[in-house]
Amino acid sequence: MTRASYYRRVLPSPPAIDFASDEGQKLFREALPAGTMVGFFMLIPHFQTQLDPAYCGLATLAMVLNALAIDPGRTWKGPWRWYDESMLASPKELKKIKDEGISFGDVVHRARRAGAEVEAFQTSQTDVDFFRQSVKKCCSSDNCHLVSSYHRAGLEQAGTGHFSPIGGYHGERDMVLILDVARFKYPPHWVPLTLLWEAMDTVDKTTGQRRGFMLISKPKRDAGLLYTLPATPLLCLRRAPKSRPKPCPEARDAAALPSP
Amino acid sequence: MTRASYYRRVLPSPPAIDFASDEGQKLFREALPAGTMVGFFMLIPHFQTQLDPAYCGLATLAMVLNALAIDPGRTWKGPWRWYDESMLASPKELKKIKDEGISFGDVVHRARRAGAEVEAFQTSQTDVDFFRQSVKKCCSSDNCHLVSSYHRAGLEQAGTGHFSPIGGYHGERDMVLILDVARFKYPPHWVPLTLLWEAMDTVDKTTGQRRGFMLISKPKRDAGLLYTLPATPLLCLRRAPKSRPKPCPEARDAAALPSP
Numbered sequence: 337m338t339r340a341s342y343y344r345r346v347l348p349s350p351p352a353i354d355f356a357s358d359e360g361q362k363l364f365r366e367a368l369p370a371g372t373m374v375g376f377f378m379l380i381p382h383f384q385t386q387l388d389p390a391y392c393g394l395a396t397l398a399m400v401l402n403a404l405a406i407d408p409g410r411t412w413k414g415p416w417r418w419y420d421e422s423m424l425a426s427p428k429e430l431k432k433i434k435d436e437g438i439s440f441g442d443v444v445h446r447a448r449r450a451g452a453e454v455e456a457f458q459t460s461q462t463d464v465d466f467f468r469q470s471v472k473k474c475c476s477s478d479n480c481h482l483v484s485s486y487h488r489a490g491l492e493q494a495g496t497g498h499f500s501p502i503g504g505y506h507g508e509r510d511m512v513l514i515l516d517v518a519r520f521k522y523p524p525h526w527v528p529l530t531l532l533w534e535a536m537d538t539v540d541k542t543t544g545q546r547r548g549f550m551l552i553s554k555p556k557r558d559a560g561l562l563y564t565l566p567a568t569p570l571l572c573l574r575r576a577p578k579s580r581p582k583p584c585p586e587a588r589d590a591a592a593l594p595s596p
Numbered sequence: 597m598t599r600a601s602y603y604r605r606v607l608p609s610p611p612a613i614d615f616a617s618d619e620g621q622k623l624f625r626e627a628l629p630a631g632t633m634v635g636f637f638m639l640i641p642h643f644q645t646q647l648d649p650a651y652c653g654l655a656t657l658a659m660v661l662n663a664l665a666i667d668p669g670r671t672w673k674g675p676w677r678w679y680d681e682s683m684l685a686s687p688k689e690l691k692k693i694k695d696e697g698i699s700f701g702d703v704v705h706r707a708r709r710a711g712a713e714v715e716a717f718q719t720s721q722t723d724v725d726f727f728r729q730s731v732k733k734c735c736s737s738d739n740c741h742l743v744s745s746y747h748r749a750g751l752e753q754a755g756t757g758h759f760s761p762i763g764g765y766h767g768e769r770d771m772v773l774i775l776d777v778a779r780f781k782y783p784p785h786w787v788p789l790t791l792l793w794e795a796m797d798t799v800d801k802t803t804g805q806r807r808g809f810m811l812i813s814k815p816k817r818d819a820g821l822l823y824t825l826p827a828t829p830l831l832c833l834r835r836a837p838k839s840r841p842k843p844c845p846e847a848r849d850a851a852a853l854p855s856p
Contacts, residue, residue: 340675341671341675341676341677342675342676342677343667343676343678355641356638356738360637361637364637368625377615377616377620377621377624380640380643381615381616381643381779381784383640384644385678385680389676405604410601411601412780413647413648413649414648415600415601415602416601416602416603416649416780416781417601417602417603417780418603418780420645478616520673520676521676523641
């Protein structure tokens, strides 16, 4: 079967406003002094593209865990401990997620298993005012990120169910900044908060449950603890470094430099 | 051989200032009205982590090509055309880069091959004033990004040669924002421009040449052209979509929705 390929999709605008457009930048500049872009500065250094078209939930979670500086406690690549999608599920689970996607409950479960504190709400359990309060709270905080699970149709976008983190809030215009992890498809964009609420207030046919949002934070008791773990459990086996020079030798740090 | 693993490294500060720190955010807010953060809004939506500890050059280039909306003309994953490191080198070349890293000249070559316009300068061919002019020009533009090739020691950082794009400029403090693609190691950070110049003005032992910087832009003649290519060369073979529902079905767009 032959299928067309795509270079991005045109962002339906309105209702969305491209973050990098003149209007998107204006919204950003206006929201800055209001203090509802604090979370942006924590999240944006970790903005990532979902590594597979079905990994929106895992990519969103990896991004938030990295932003919260939650240590996976095992190596990712070279000597580095870090989150990407592959660190959040076994190869067998990854295959299943590739085929079937991931449910709201499963993302919550994996976030908790990684050591994060999660408060999860389906839209049926709460209302738009509480959602707005939660958005404001997280966007004004450096230790809380809000993940939204919504149906793209509510934003007039191509596709169906999707996960992404919220990177900011503009109070006067009541708009949220979606850091869409399907970066090959849509740029980050502002949308009216009430429209996102409606897009969340839809039923996921796989589970029969309404979608919703979760607030993910780093438990206070963990602060510092991760940095005082004994070295032994974090040792890993590596091959001896090659003798040829590497212009970008991040991999050699463990061998070449004193422990941090 | 056993080696310690790392959860990030402490950013040597000074000389660097963490982008997300209070002072880093202050620098950002001050630079905004001066117009030298225009490039930031184009680049930051594409900020990525190098997929391998030796891929700093390729990750930097992928990030810039995506920011310039340069279409790779072939699919990445699912029906999507997009750049990551694997789109910039053959499997054999990737293996070589993993072992040996990548030279300044090779990054320039791959950028041009991708259709970008590149002006490349080794420090021996120019001076710090021209570098400053170039930083200002690119950071104030939505169609030019500056990539720096430097030695980390000049910034008192762990590691040796490294590539990263410059995401902004603070004129009054004469500081540049490095969007360090080794995100598992250091956060994005501001450094004095003159210090970065000195870190670039070092010899890459592999090539015997001085490091430097390049200005990468999208050729004007290409604007629009990429969107008017006939559909045929961009068709790709895909399996028939599975019948099971996917909560995050970015992969199914080609099947489920009309062509963009």
